[in-house]
Amino acid sequence: MTDAAALAALAGRHLDLISAPFTLPRSRVLVFRSEDGVRVHTSEYERRLSDCRVLDSLVVMDAEGEELPVADVLPGKVTFGRTEGRDSSRFARSTTSGDSRSLSERSDETKRVDPPSTSEAEVTLTFADPSTLSLGGPAGSRVRLQHPDGRAEEHPLERGIRLHVAADRSVSVEPGDHTAALAATDRIWSDWFAKCPLVRDDLQEMAAFCWWVLGANIVELPSLGDARAIVPSKIGYVGLWQWDAYFIAVGLRHGDPELAREQLEIAFRFPGADGQLPDVVHELGVLATSDDLPESDRANLRRAGSQIADPSAPVPLTKPPLAAWALRKVLEAEDAPDWAREQLARVIRSQEWWFSGSDLDHDGMPEYGHPYSSGLDDSPIFDGQLPTAAPDLGAYLVRQDLEIAALLEQYEPGADVTRFRERAAVTQDLLLQMWSSDRERFLAYGGGEPQLSDTIVGLMPLLTGTLPGTIASALHAAIDDPSRYALAWGLPTVAASDPDFSAERMWRGPIWVNTNTLIAEGLEASGYPERARELREQTVALVVHGGGPHEYFNPRTGQKADRATTAFGWSAALFIDLAVGLSR
Template sequence: MSASHLELDLVERPFTDRGTRLLVTAGPGPADGLRVARAEYETPLAETTDLTGLLVHGADGRPLPVVSATPVEVAFAGGVSLLFADPATLVITGHGARASWRLPDGTGRTLALDGCHVLAGPPGEWSAPAVRAASEARWADWFARMPAVRPDLAERARMAWWTLAVNLLPIAGREGLVPSKYGYVGVWNWDALFHAVALRHGDPALARDQILLFLDHQLPDGRLPDVVHEHGVLADTTDLPRADHARLAQHVGTANGARPERAPVPVTKPPLAAWAVWKVHETDPDVPFLAAVYPRLVRAHAWWFAASDPDGDGLPEYLHPYSSGLDDSPVWDYGPRAEPPDLNSYLVLEADRLADIAGALGRPAEAARWRERAAAHARLLVARRWDGTRFTTLAAGAPVPVRTALDLMPLFTGRLPAGVAAALERTLRSPAYWGERPVPTVAFDDPAFDPEAMWRGPVWLNVNYLLAEGLQRSGFPDTAAELRERTVAMVRDAGGLYEYWNPLTGARAPRATSGFGWSAALFLDLARMVG
């Protein structure tokens, strides 16, 4: 697949490359030129700008417009181009033209173009034909690895596969896939697992590296950190950026007297590492890899029961909103600790995947014990949280009235009694959740529903992906197929790979970032599966 078949708009899709922190984006209007900025952890591009107002002028002094922008180059009229010579170096090439721009302090610069010049990066000599040929070859190789999808999904799939490449950066000694170069410049635990799901089709070794980034930084107690970034790891609330403390205090700081900014609390992400490991193994079997990670996965699983079950009822809970991955969900309006049904559903499935891994390693007795644990934990979840109508969410020991898509996640286990599973499938297909663009993260008819507020109503691809897998596992293949189909259609028609979508309109929610890694990854995997 040619890289020239993907056009970059230089707004949602900047000109950038695998391994580079440099991004080229357009100004508000044609006369504003282009901006070059650097992607940094938790920092807006406005604070990392290298230059602004980049314009190219022809021999007659008139500005030359950008005629195309692809992963390979930004091409101006008159034969002028921007190219990445290497991850640290952006060059501008051309003859008989002049480039002008402003530095962050407002100082103007001009450059008469006569060959290949470094625009951003260390000084050096570069050959424009060689740089272009290397870029074309690099992108041709990447797109050749893209999973096959049906024709109507191909354009969005190319965008998704490109997104996964450009979000790759050197992180902690490995190549890590960041969620977005627009601020999310670190590797988040949950995101890494979803990224691995797609990368396994084109580069299984790279998929395994996303998982290893967190297993490399496993804490002594077995917990996996929340984030690995260029400055270290985020593993408890003492590591949070200051702005996050203020936001959390505002959001949950007064609920039930909670003061989350006062005492350190462990921060991680939902347990799906064994699930991701097994998906990669199914695509590209690697028993030595399983043997290396299995003990660490066992320790990570044990942490939830040893350290994240403060009431000792056998059903772990999230000790902090960030550990859920759903930090803006209305379940946190009732306190900074909560136990929605998704967590224990994941733990059931993780036990089953650990059984698969133990079996592949030739340990049948261990595999049998894991199967027993999975079955027992599923029974406990049903016995203590199924009220005959729904799975309840607890906060501060009391049921939370808000109805969320997490209520349906026990389907993910594939171990529910038939009547309970059927009731959840009926609920999913009811008007509360089943619209043209399911699944809202809060029920359409719940008072807390907000179609544009992060986890308070918008559609997230990871929720849909996990529910579709759960429906398949629980004996509802037709509903699973329809959910996949409606999900890929929403993404196809919306114009981009966003963090989340308005379930009423199918459009990008205003505060959702673009070029989002797990949306790209899970769209690709869903697109593979639809007929």
């Protein structure tokens, strides 16, 4: 068994067809477990799975007419068959923590547990191409398809059949070479897992699953030709969000730097005339102002009582300025000078927009004009009036100007970087005005009024690496305070002692892998490398304990929060980035 096959088998241990569906890179077809077999959906921008039904059930039967359950799942195929003699804990393992055995030792177990090929007594499901499923099985086996309109049909599987999913979600059935489909799908996944980073033994299984997540979340966006966008999740987040693209590229660089560069290219491809980068690039265009918001988002905002659901004038929508940070990290993996210069020009224009187009009270410090532009939409810092001046934005702007200066010095020798360094110093002075010496934390200001919630945005100034020692020490102490941020599984997004803390409500308490990662980097930049490593170890342990790279985690239990999305792109990518760093 090759390393790629072993890694694919390790990832397969987490493919439960519930939190992780069966799919293929570039495909919009998703297969989930159902009570009597599996069901099939498509993945579409701003549409719920319930609105994207393809087959309400796909039930496999043997020659005696007995229904065959799902017996095994690998990235390249779903096997239906008898469960006698199989590893009954197969799917239970998807929620257990990793072990300390080496890849070769676990590969040996994989050889024993996962059948290397299809048995004559088994039926398998795979892909023939991104929009076509393929089924095959022994003589007498059949499949029953239940369509959303109530129609049912049965087909024999001995010669193999293909189910083509059309753009309108209708399904056509035709004969097809199932053996060829299995081989083709296996090649796709083998090529993908051949690029999977090898990390510390106790992290390798989860790293393999996270690598699967990144491959599974590749889609094609028709408006971009054959460009490959890695979406946050095929379950609910079908588009390339600017912030997500940065975090995804940072993890992806370790195995596929070319694809990592492609994520940044897409994020940078559609600047406004003033340089503003859009919040989202999706299959219907871009989301760059409140005028572009889909009605579902407006309805959610209205239900929350937000005054910005229907603004009187368009509000720009973007994401925090971490573009240069991501650009630098991707270039560290594989240098590309010409490409770097082209992208850097767009990053600089975006940075200029923040100061010219988002300094809404004209005091020199840009603000968030909309919660969506922060990435932390539900944070209590937005409970006040807009616009919101926030310490995380100030920190990102300081860091970005310094990153731009360093990148220019590397790729444009002789360029004058004085204005970027000088602006970083001015921005930091304004950022320090948000420090409350009484409360010993940074405060956000909504409509000019202080927002007193103790949130993780107040720790982000560590990223500058240039805070006064007393302030950096106070933030370090907050991170180590068990009543505030030093919880068992990492840093809550709102301090546990704060009245606004909620263990389940998105940005009001749950742990996010990206905020943990940024704070760890801030600790290291501010002179606390040991504490940074502890937080990184804590974060990868959280993902392993929680059973996968979920969108966010309950900070009390370390498990997936109830409403969090599973198989989430940036959590997967940053787990890989952290695992690689911790394995050196």
